[in-house]
Structure formats: structure tokens, C-alpha cells
Amino acid sequence: MSATATPADTTSPVTFYIIAAIIVLGLVVGTALYGLLGLTVWMVILTLAIFVTLIGISIS
Numbered sequence: 748m749s750a751t752a753t754p755a756d757t758t759s760p761v762t763f764y765i766i767a768a769i770i771v772l773g774l775v776v777g778t779a780l781y782g783l784l785g786l787t788v789w790m791v792i793l794t795l796a797i798f799v800t801l802i803g804i805s806i807s
Contacts, residue, residue: 763803770796 770792777788 759803759806763799763806766799767796770799 773792774789777792778786781788
């Protein structure tokens with residue numbers, strides 16, 4: 748992947764933090780409300796969180 752900056756760079760940090768906040772809320776609420784189902788959701792969201800984090804790092 749190239750390290751070239753894109754015009755969207757101005758908004759991506761804000762969007763990244765909003766997504767991160769939603770992920771954290773999803774982890775807490777999902778685990779608390781749904782028990783084992785929430786744990787499955789947590790594992791899926793955690794995988795997505797790692798993926799999003801890697802994208803966020805490569806963008807910045």
C-alpha cells in the first residue's frame with residue numbers, strides 16, 4: 748500500500764475516533780446484554796476493530 752496522502756485525510760481522524768467509540772460501546776453493551784451471544788458479537792467486533800485500527804494506522 749502506498750503512503751500517499753489523500754484529500755480525505757482531514758476528516759479521517761475524526762471518523763476513526765467515532766468508529767472506535769462505537770466499537771467500544773458495542774463491546775460493553777453487547778457483552779452485558781447478550782451473555783454468550785454477546786461474546787460471539789464481541790469476538791466479531793474485536794476482529795473488525797483490529798482491522799479498522801490497521802487501516803487507521805496506514806492512513807495516518
